[in-house]
Amino acid sequence: MMPERCGCHRQRHMYRHGQRLGDLVSLLELKNGQEGVVVILEGDEKVIHRLSELGIVPNTIIKVINSIPFGGPVEILVRGSKLIIGRDIAKGVLVRVEECEK
Amino acid sequence: MSACCTPSSTKKNKRADFVVALAGNANVGKSTLFNQLTGLHQHVGNWPGKTVERREGSLVVDGYTIDVVDLPGIYSLSTFSIEELISREYIVFERPDVVINVVDASVLERNLYFTLQLLELQVPIVIALNMVDLAGDKGLSIDDKKLSEELGVPVVPTVANKGIGVYELIRQVINLAQRKIKLRPIRITYSKDVEERLEKLTELLKNEDVSYPLRFVAIKLLEGDEDIKRRVSKNIVEVAEKFAKEIKEIRDIPAPIVITSERYAIVSKIIKKSQKVLASPKISLMEKIDQLLTHKVLGYLIMVIVIFSSFYIIFTLGDYLSTILLETFDLIKPSIVAIIGEMMWEGFFGGFIAGVTLLIPFVFPFYLLLSVLEDTGYLPRIAFLLDNVMHKVGLHGKAIIPLIMGYGCNVPACFACRIMETQRERLISAFAVTFIPCTARLVVIYALVGVFVGIEWAYLLLLINFVVVMGMARLAFKVCPGESMGLIMEVPPLRLPALKTVLLQTWGNIKSIIYIVFPVYILGGGILATLYSFNFLQPVESLLTPLTVEWLGLPSYASIPLLFGVVRKEMVIIMPAIIFGTMNFTHLFTHIQMITLAFVSMYYVPCISTFMMLKREFGWKTAYYITISQIAFATFLGGLFYRALEVLL
Ligand SMILES: Nc1nc2c(ncn2[C@@H]2O[C@H](COP(=O)(O)OP(=O)(O)OP(=O)(O)O)[C@@H](O)[C@H]2O)c(=O)[nH]1
Ligand SMILES: [Mg+2]
Numbered sequence: 080m081m082p083e084r085c086g087c088h089r090q091r092h093m094y095r096h097g098q099r100l101g102d103l104v105s106l107l108e109l110k111n112g113q114e115g116v117v118v119i120l121e122g123d124e125k126v127i128h129r130l131s132e133l134g135i136v137p138n139t140i141i142k143v144i145n146s147i148p149f150g151g152p153v154e155i156l157v158r159g160s161k162l163i164i165g166r167d168i169a170k171g172v173l174v175r176v177e178e179c180e181k
Numbered sequence: 182m183s184a185c186c187t188p189s190s191t192k193k194n195k196r197a198d199f200v201v202a203l204a205g206n207a208n209v210g211k212s213t214l215f216n217q218l219t220g221l222h223q224h225v226g227n228w229p230g231k232t233v234e235r236r237e238g239s240l241v242v243d244g245y246t247i248d249v250v251d252l253p254g255i256y257s258l259s260t261f262s263i264e265e266l267i268s269r270e271y272i273v274f275e276r277p278d279v280v281i282n283v284v285d286a287s288v289l290e291r292n293l294y295f296t297l298q299l300l301e302l303q304v305p306i307v308i309a310l311n312m313v314d315l316a317g318d319k320g321l322s323i324d325d326k327k328l329s330e331e332l333g334v335p336v337v338p339t340v341a342n343k344g345i346g347v348y349e350l351i352r353q354v355i356n357l358a359q360r361k362i363k364l365r366p367i368r369i370t371y372s373k374d375v376e377e378r379l380e381k382l383t384e385l386l387k388n389e390d391v392s393y394p395l396r397f398v399a400i401k402l403l404e405g406d407e408d409i410k411r412r413v414s415k416n417i418v419e420v421a422e423k424f425a426k427e428i429k430e431i432r433d434i435p436a437p438i439v440i441t442s443e444r445y446a447i448v449s450k451i452i453k454k455s456q457k458v459l460a461s462p463k464i465s466l467m468e469k470i471d472q473l474l475t476h477k478v479l480g481y482l483i484m485v486i487v488i489f490s491s492f493y494i495i496f497t498l499g500d501y502l503s504t505i506l507l508e509t510f511d512l513i514k515p516s517i518v519a520i521i522g523e524m525m526w527e528g529f530f531g532g533f534i535a536g537v538t539l540l541i542p543f544v545f546p547f548y549l550l551l552s553v554l555e556d557t558g559y560l561p562r563i564a565f566l567l568d569n570v571m572h573k574v575g576l577h578g579k580a581i582i583p584l585i586m587g588y589g590c591n592v593p594a595c596f597a598c599r600i601m602e603t604q605r606e607r608l609i610s611a612f613a614v615t616f617i618p619c620t621a622r623l624v625v626i627y628a629l630v631g632v633f634v635g636i637e638w639a640y641l642l643l644l645i646n647f648v649v650v651m652g653m654a655r656l657a658f659k660v661c662p663g664e665s666m667g668l669i670m671e672v673p674p675l676r677l678p679a680l681k682t683v684l685l686q687t688w689g690n691i692k693s694i695i696y697i698v699f700p701v702y703i704l705g706g707g708i709l710a711t712l713y714s715f716n717f718l719q720p721v722e723s724l725l726t727p728l729t730v731e732w733l734g735l736p737s738y739a740s741i742p743l744l745f746g747v748v749r750k751e752m753v754i755i756m757p758a759i760i761f762g763t764m765n766f767t768h769l770f771t772h773i774q775m776i777t778l779a780f781v782s783m784y785y786v787p788c789i790s791t792f793m794m795l796k797r798e799f800g801w802k803t804a805y806y807i808t809i810s811q812i813a814f815a816t817f818l819g820g821l822f823y824r825a826l827e828v829l830l
Contacts, residue, residue, distance in 0.1 A: 120438065125261060128404070128437045129669060132257040134291050136442035137434060147477050150569040152578060152668055154475065158445075159319075160288040161674075163565045165577055165667030 104176060106153055106169040109143040115174025116140055122171030130172065134158040141174060197239060197248040199278035199358045204268055204299065206292050207254030208673050209285040210311045210341040215251040217347050222689035223251055225682060226555030228582065229671050230254065230600035233264060235271055242351050250277060256291070258298040259401075260408040263599055272304055273392055278358045281350065283309045286316035286323050286338070289456060293448045296332065300366045303394045307353045308336040309346075315674070320460035328455040333365035342682065371443045374431050378403065378424040385420060389413050403428070404437040471675045474562050484566055487559070492643065495546045496627060496636060502542035510534050531759040532706025536699055539628055540751055544620045544691050547589055552686040556678035560585065561670060568668050574651055575658025576601070577668040580610040584650070587617030589690065591791040595798060605663025608799060612807055613654040615787045615795070618646055621750035625782050628754045629775040633767055638776060646783060653814075698749065705745065705752065706759045713760055728816065733781060734823040735774050746782055748789055753782045773830055777823045785815035
């Protein structure tokens with residue numbers, strides 16, 4: 080699947096070791112129905128490990144299906160299962176956007 | 182379940198031919214399978230994290246006696262949570278003859294991730310490919326033969342709640358236990374960067390005394406597993422940490438994530454070969470309903486309606502059933518009194534009848550509704566909606582589940598706080614749970630306030646209670662040190678409740694009341710009636726007068742019921758019913774006294790069973806702290822509340 084760029088989201092430039100990683104956004108910035116490919120997991124070590132064990136590892140496609148405003152969680156679809164993830168944790172899941180809202 | 186969570190025995194059944202453990206992800210049907218096999222009533226429902234402790238049962242099949250062990254659901258063999266440690270240690274140290282790895286066919290990928298780790302642990306496994314019906318609904322077709330070939334272990338498709346495939350599964354288990362079939366589990370190979378280091382670590386571990394397979398230990402060391410680190414010598418831990426650092430430098434990703442990614446890559450390959458997507462899933466009706474239930478505006482509206490109507494149903498249905506039962510007892514009373522005499526009737530049966538006519542009518546609808554909510558999968562949706570609210574008090578969405586269970590009985594609810602990830606969150610949520618009015622307290626509110634003052638006052642008390650619970654949790658959050666983790670929870674698909682599961686679940690919840698609680702009424706009522714007739718309780722009453730009469734504005738005879746309420750909260754009204762031989766409390770209390778008494782009984786102390794559960798989960802000290810803070814809170818606020826009522830009414 081070729082990553083498709085579209086200008087419907089805010090983009091952030093990420094650098095690591097001086098190298099540009101591409102335009103990454105956190106899960107929170109995806110709209111409902113939008114998909115992204117995980118690039119980096121940021122946050123508490125244990126939390127990241129837990130996320131990865133639930134299948135959220137680099138190169139995984141994640142689709143945001145629902146979210147609650149005012150600090151509420153997001154609901155995502157990953158590897159065929161639905162997960163709800165608190166906002167503080169979701170903030171650390173950085174993805175490259177795959178496609179626009181259908 | 183209510184007053185008596187039976188702790189599972191740790192002994193192995195000596196007569197059993199072999200022992201089988203059920204392991205797998207949360208909410209995949211392990212307990213359903215366990216109940217099918219053993220005929221017991223383990224808690225089942227449609228949300229992850231119900232089983233928090235291992236439970237044993239047995240079955241006889243084809244002449245073999247088999248011990249079956251139900252384990253908590255886990256996503257990994259790391260040791261983040263109590264459940265994971267319980268399951269891992271059970272499998273490693275108790276060495277069951279066979280592990281049945283129950284997997285959810287509709288989310289195979291994540292489930293096989295756990296399977297790979299079981300294989301790394303080198304235990305004999307049979308896979309129960311459960312929920313194949315759900316997989317079919319999702320348009321997935323899984324080739325179980327191919328899957329079995331790929332993994333090198335037997336795979337049996339099952340639908341646990343219908344009993345499909347269960348016999349075949351047990352046949353495979355017996356075959357494996359008797360070594361009639363041989364396993365050829367695949368070797369899980371990581372990338373070169375990882376493998377090289379694993380080999381070196383395994384070599385170093387040769388002289389160590391660990392109960393786990395060496396390769397498993399090596400992997401866990403690279404993953405930074407705290408429990409395993411404690412089991413090996415310090416220099417090896419240092420080497421492992423150095424290796425983990427190297428991997429991180431080479432791959433630019435922390436070593437544990439490198440390992441989990443590679444496991445997932447292996448799983449993906451297996452899935453590609455054994456699973457076909459027949460039809461792209463279309464959006465079903467249930468999914469549309471799900472969208473409504475979790476909608477950012479409508480979702481809350483529906484939730485409020487659901488919660489309010491639940492209480493409405495419990496109160497109205499309870500009232501109706503209670504009246505019917507009372508009338509029935511009045512009808513048969515003369516003929517029984519004729520045989521045993523008035524004295525006996527009042528003394529021994531007074532308590533029993535008050536209990537039957539009050540408790541059951543409310544407990545039954547409550548558990549019926551709870552089971553329905555549980556079986557539909559609505560609870561995780563509530564967790565989703567209330568996550569940010571719970572964050573305000575230092576918890577997260579999941580904590581709402583034990584809180585809701587608390588309205589049934591605080592004992593299993595405190596136990597269910599184990600679904601929270603850290604000790605601190607468990608403590609805060611258990612503390613909050615003890616402030617939730619269980620059915621016993623709902624009965625007190627109903628029988629005192631709902632009947633004589635007005636049902637709107639009962640709702641008001643519940644509303645105030647919600648504020649109190651949140652406030653107390655917030656307080657605990659401020660004083661209690663430790664770490665918190667955010668919400669990470671799997672959401673099972675929404676579905677219609679199954680009548681059979683709901684009824685079985687309800688029965689499982691109320692049967693202990695019938696077996697254990699009613700005898701207590703009969704005994705307690707008899708003792709109390711005797712004590713009272715000899716005036717033994719007078720000194721106690723006068724001793725507590727400053728508190729009950731002066732501060733709380735209650736009549737002095739309210740102290741005895743409150744003392745008995747420590748055993749079970751509904752005693753607060755059952756005792757006066759016995760002593761004064763009437764359930765018409767208007768002669769005993771004024772309206773203000775009724776409301777105050779109900780308010781105080783909601784908070785004043787955890788009942789004995791709750792206290793014991795708190796002690797078991799958090800130790801004596803914490804249990805005492807919680808008890809003392811409740812007594813202090815209830816007396817202090819009770820007095821203020823009474824004075825406010827005096828002014829208002
Ligand atoms: N459709 C379908 N539902 C099932 C099947 N097996 C179990 N269930 C349902 O799945 C839900 C979860 O089952 P449990 O037995 O409680 O799952 P568990 O693995 O013990 O869950 P935890 O104790 O929370 O880890 C229940 O509502 C069951 O009725 C199945 O084969 N098909
Ligand atoms: Mg279970």
